[in-house]
Amino acid sequence: MITSVLVANRGEIACRIFRTCRELGIRTVAVHSDPDEDALHTRVADAAVRLPGAAPAETYLRGDLVVKAALAAGADAVHPGYGFLSENADFARAVTDAGLVWIGPPPQAIEAMASKTRAKELLGIEPLKDVTEADLPVLVKAAAGGGGRGMRIVRRLEELDAALEGARAEAESAFGDGEVFVEPYVERARHVEVQILADAHGTVWALGTRDCSLQRRHQKVIEEAPAPGLPAALERELHALAVRAARAVSYVGAGTVEFLVADGRAHFLEMNTRLQVEHPVTEEVFGLDLVAEQIRIAEGRPLAGDPPRPQGHAVEARLYAEDPASGWAPQTGTLHRLAVPGGVRLDTGYGDGDTIGVHYDPMLAKVVAHAPSRAEALRKLAGALERAVVHGPVTNRELLVRSLRHEEFISARMDTGFYDRHLDGLTVPAPDPYAPLAAALADAHGRSRFGGWRNVPSQPQVKRYAMAGEEHEVRYRHTRHGFDAVDPAGVRVVRAGADLVVLEVDGVRRRYEVARHGTDVYVNGDRLTLLPRFPEAVVQHAPGSLLAPMPGTVVRVADGLVPGARVRAGEPIVWLEAMKMQHVISAPVAGVLTELPVTPGRQVTVGTLLAVVQESPAAGSPAAGPSASGPSVSEPSGDEPSASDPSGADSSTSDSSASGGPVSGFSPAGPSASDPSAGG
Incomplete structure (x- = not known):
């Protein structure tokens, strides 16, 4: 029996594994880089071991240091999470050679499937060797890892060399393996995958399907189970192919077989020999704890008969610290507050007051809703995200809400090009026009020590805020009865407190919850910045x-x-x-x-x-x-987030998602498709 587990990962996935371990009565050990010294996963673990340094290559990708940490902390098993070393056969061998239990598939199965080039060779699929104009567009893709890192779409032949060089460098940095390959890039496909669970006694379960078509930068954004609208025959085919792939390599543990579905056909992409970032939607539908099952399988116990019957529908949204309207630029800073309404599942690697740094994936959390039907699950998740409190750097929260309510997604007509087509419309700012007034009144209440009313009428108070890229000026007066709005006009102030303002507009009362962190003010879902009374000098840069x-x-x-x-x-x-x-x-x-x-x-x-x-x-x-105000930035590739990192986007680390666009992949029997998932 396993008594103590070291998680060779960080962030959200480490916290998620620790949660199951606690429920099973298993002690937990964390490893951490220097930037992660006070990260949530180190705080919730029973013990933590430092990996000196900051970059993944010198910390979380150092298998030798991780094994030493496990032995030093008295762990008897290692769980890799997703990303980082989760698909590294040498690391798996090092763990077992040290006398530790490896909570993952056999090293030989990892070797057979973790490399996308070798996995395709097993199925008789050859990558492109000499690319010509006739082959375009193509996808340059890292052979190892996932999360969209090491991926580049090439539409012009003269861009190929630079794409290969960039993909190699990114893959080497993220996974310690710079091998890349080229395959055809297919437009307008759906990304569908099958969760596999296999024991050491010959039983293999195919646990339904997941749709992960909404992607950006080859990283998944929204996932759901089951994949909607698939014909029963196609779903059976996907299950059969996934089970066949698992049996071909004598697979043991949890894994995912990924496909592109286009024109009613399934095209094999890859098999991820690890847990996926989006595994919670399968857990919710099947009523399983996949991490607990991984641990039981690692202890040698068999799966219990047939898999449970699926119930209802589950949808997961990945909340990122990023600005979708600015090329998905990652954001950093302090996460002052993260709170999601009850009734949904929240998996996160951050707590209030934690710092979002530059070294790892910007995924803050995964929010998951489960309901009897898909329509109910979408509505439930959109509502929870809309009401969530997220105070800190800019996030993709509004994009997620709008995506879940988009007609194309609701009707299940989406594909991996969803954001290519709809990003502009989904990111049009729509701030509440009365948010600046609420911010000003809350600030005035909090600062008014003796009351601001005067017997002689005076000039109105003025405050200026920046919101959604525009400047807003509000004017109000103190009266013997409280506050009166001057501009915007036609608003009655019903209540003005330091953290709650109630305004009546055209006979309708609206509540505004207000929180202030320095010069940043959060009013319901809007973020404002208080501007100084007198403009400050601006640093001037030369043209260009x-x-x-x-x-x-x-x-x-x-x-x-x-x-x-x-x-x-x-x-x-x-x-x-x-x-x-x-x-x-x-x-x-x-x-x-x-x-x-x-x-x-x-x-x-x-x-x-x-x-x-x-x-x-x-x-x-x-x-x-x-x-001067904005250099040209090429859009990077990335796949699943790890809860944090290069670990994989699925680590969230290695899952793939696409910034909308096609993915590349191949059908064992026919044409190649394209693979957006860099991992899941």
């Missing part, structure tokens, strides 16, 4: 300045580029790494590079000057793209 769009580390500067060099529009200049992905900063116009103040290894914050490109008419016409 390329500023860091996010905090991160400069990992590369283009070879041979020095001040005075001529650059083409769109030419890469600086590579930033943030939250497990690389972002390319390119020249917005053709011209002369006049400044290049950064070097590899430098940590930068948002707005740091990276380079200056002075436009030169003789060098060519300017390309569409931002300049």
Whole structure:
């Protein structure tokens, strides 16, 4: 019997595994990098061991250090979570060689399926070798890992070399393996997968289907079970193919077989030999705890007969600290408050007051709703997210709510290109026009020590806020009865407290819950920033300045580029790494590079000057793209989030999702499709 488990991971998935271990009476051990010293997963574990350093390559990807940590802490088993080392056969062997129980599939099964190239070879599918114009578009994809990292879509032949180089570097950084391959990229497909659970006694369960078609940057955003609208015959085929794949490698444990479904056909993508980020939707529908089943299987116990019957429908949304309207740019800072209404499941690796840093995946939480029908589950999840309290960096919360209520998604007509088609409409700002007034009144109440009423009428009080990219000015007066709104007019102040304001507009009362953290004010779901009474001096940058769009580390500067060099529009200049992905900063116009103040290894914050490109008419016409206020940033690839990290997006670490767009994959019997999942 297992008595103590070390989780070789971090964030959400580590916390989720610890929860099951506590329920089973098993002691827990965490490992942590230096930035994670006070992370939630280290706080909830019974013991924690430091992995010196910050980058995944020197911490969570160091299998030797993880094994030493397990032995030092007295653990007798290791659970890899998803991402990081979860699909590393050498790590699995190192765990068992050290006398520890490996809560995962046999190393030989990992080797057979964890590498996407080898998995396809098992099924007779060959990657593209010599790509021609006729093969385009294609997908460059990392052979190891997932989470969309190490993936690039190529639509022009001249972009292939750069895509290969970028994918190799990103894959090496995230997974310690720079092998990549190329496969056809198919548009308008659905991403469907089958959860597998197998014991060491020959029993294999196929636990329904999941649809993970809503993706961005090859990372899944919303997942559900069962996959809606699949013909019964196709569902049976998917189950049979998944079981066959598992039996082909004598699989033991939990795993997922992923497919693209297009034109009524199933195209094999890959088998993920680990738990997926989206496993909770299967748990909710089947009434199972997959982590508990993994532990029982690792102890040698058999699965109990037939799998349970599915009940109802479950939907999961991944809440990210990112700005979908700004190229999905990851956000950092303090998460002041995260609270989700009851009735839904919340899996998270963060607590109130925790810091969202630059080293790992920006997924804050997974919110899961289960209901008797799909329509009820969608409505339940959208409502819970809408009422959730999320105070901190910008998140994708509003995008999730709108996606769940989008007609195409409600009618189950979505595919992996959903966000390519609908992102602009889903990210149009729609702030509450009365939120600034509520913020001002709450602030006035909190600051008014002796009351602000005066017997002689005076000028109204004025406050200015920034909200949704615009400036809002509100005016109000203190009266003997409380507050009166001056602008906006026609509003009656029913109540004004420090944290609750009630306004009546056109006869309808509206409640506004207000919280303030420094100059940031949160009013219901809107975030506002209090502006100073007198504008502050603004730092001026030269025209053509390329500023860091996010905090991160400069990992590369283009070879041979020095001040005075001529650059083409769109030419890469600086590579930033943030939250497990690389972002390319390119020249917005053709011209002369006049400044290049950064070097590899430098940590930068948002707005740091990276380079200056002075436009030169003789060098060519300017390309569409931002300049001083926004460098051209290439969209990175990423797959499942790990609760945190490169571990995998499924780690959330290795799941795949797409920024909307096709995915690549292949049918064992026929054409190739494309695979958006970088892991699940």
